Amino acid sequence: MKLEEFQAKKLFREHGIPAPDGVMVTSAADGKTAALALGCPVVVKAQVKTGGRGKAGGVKLARTPDEAFSAADSILGMDIKGFRVERLLIDPAVPIAAEYYVGITIDRKRKIPVMMVSASGGMDIEKVAAETPEKIHFQPVHPERGLRFFEAKKLAFRLFSDSREVMAAASIMVKLWKCFNDLDATLAEINPLARLEDGSITALDAKIVLDDNALYRHPGMEELRLPTPSEKKELGAKSHGLSYVQLEGEIGCMVNGAGLAMATMDVIKHLGGTPANFLDIGGSSNPEKVVHAMELLVSDSNVKAIFINVFGGITRCDDVANGLVQALSGIDLEVPMVVRLTGTNEEEGIRILAGHGITALKDMTRGAAEAIRLAREGSVGR
């Protein structure tokens, strides 16, 4: 679960990390009011869960409350990489002397958290990592011992020379680790961490990604969820035990298992089609789940054909087929559908489906090709 900047900054401040105490607003008028209250200049920042918003024009400096109004007015409603801007953060503007990067995430290879710092702040850190990896410094953090001050200090000396600045930065790093650990985050990032003209160190941006698997022990965090329209659909699917991600293609997919679902999307793409979604209905053939899954697929107006791809393992194919028949009997389908069923008792499963007028085959690539063909036929026919 990704948090927005204003939420992450609040959590940072609660953990003792200095960050501008701005105001979140949802209208240009409130933006102006906030600018008046904070005192100008202010920075007007789009709250979207994606990088590169500065380049997209989603961050503007305003010298007067009226400028704050027009900046807010122009940014609200903007589309940044597919995210519509609905909220703004109005932060007091501060005089920046230098920008740095500080972040902590999980190192999958070493299986422990790792703190990363760089003097190349304010930039896309993945670009820095790819082009000039020597500019990033790492410190693995033992998950039981945590980040010790001497480890943080070692990193801080890579970025600062003034000893007061080193101590201030090291203290922020230790607090960032505590924040990461307390919240069960998978990412906590300050980019940029700024040295201001008066020598103080402060977090000018904030990014936190929480571990979805750990949310059960942070019940309060659920209230911070601000889902975008597509995320709302994904969350609704999740409440029915479905894992769904909407894409922009034409072939609606329903698959049991995440790996097989990805393989299904890939084979559609490989054959020149476009998958409309990722949808994993899990291991069982529970008819209720299939009904919810079908509802998701038919609610997507891009979908021109549906491809159901099921591997019957412990759940036998004849059971899966009966579940599908039961689920589909209550649905009025307007788009063509192909079912691919394989595994234990596949012949029997395919026979059951055929008896109900449902095209079923046992080869995945042929099934995908058939769905693509029907989608094209359908769109030509209209």
Add this chain to the structure above:
Amino acid sequence: MSILIDEKTRVMVQGLGRDGSFHARQMKDYGTSVVAGVHPGRGGSVFEGIPVFDTADEAVGKTGAQCSVLFVPAPFASDAILESANAGVGLVVAVTEGIPVLDMSRVAQELDELDTRLVGPNCPGLISPGKSKVGIMPGNIFSRGPIGVISRSGTLTYEVVNQLSLAGYGQSTAIGMGGDPIVGMKYNDYLVHFERDAETELVVIVGEIGGTDEQDAAAFIGQHVTKPVVGYIVGRSAPPGKRMGHAGAIISGADSTAEAKVNVLREHGIPVADTVEQIVDLVAAGLGG
């Protein structure tokens, strides 16, 4: 031969809830030597002829269990892994999905100090066909033979194995290593065993987006594996930043895309299939050469 488990492996089942009970029976029916169950509060009872104990310590002490398969709910699973490891179990297979990543990081640090290997979590387990099944795979689609299989997925593994079996290519051992960001053993750990295993003639690795395990495997294969390897990577059509079901399947950088993984494997001379069906062709070619 096979790797990690065979007909002699003494297996205990941790967590006899709905799934644990179902699969304990399935494993026993397959022929796995299931010697104990562990379920706090049910010590002293017997399930399907299997003695049940309150703690892993007791189960290991009384039955000599060497391997544990875990169906414990996520909030308690990391502790249960450590319980088994500290009881002296050499191989823990964690089927449980949804364990917080920091919990797994703590587990991984402690396992480094113990003599215990971990398969999973969030995995279907492993199977040495005809000998032993430790996990939730449908045993009937597997057949005995010379192919080692290592995969990050569940049903996709079944799909791949089913096609291999139908084409007459049986498996020495097939492993689902788990779909989480932090898992115990990875490709390289299994490859070491497959390289040494006399029965295994070729290894299929099934990868996906997220992390860089496939790149590590490619480099490792180049240096340490003499047997032919065939690759297959899914998630070529996945958008960046979105979690594709598995907690670990998320594109978070240029290195973790399917494209990058396919390229690195091919650069190391490892043939990569575009579709599941192609895996069989590449296996045939690999065995022929």
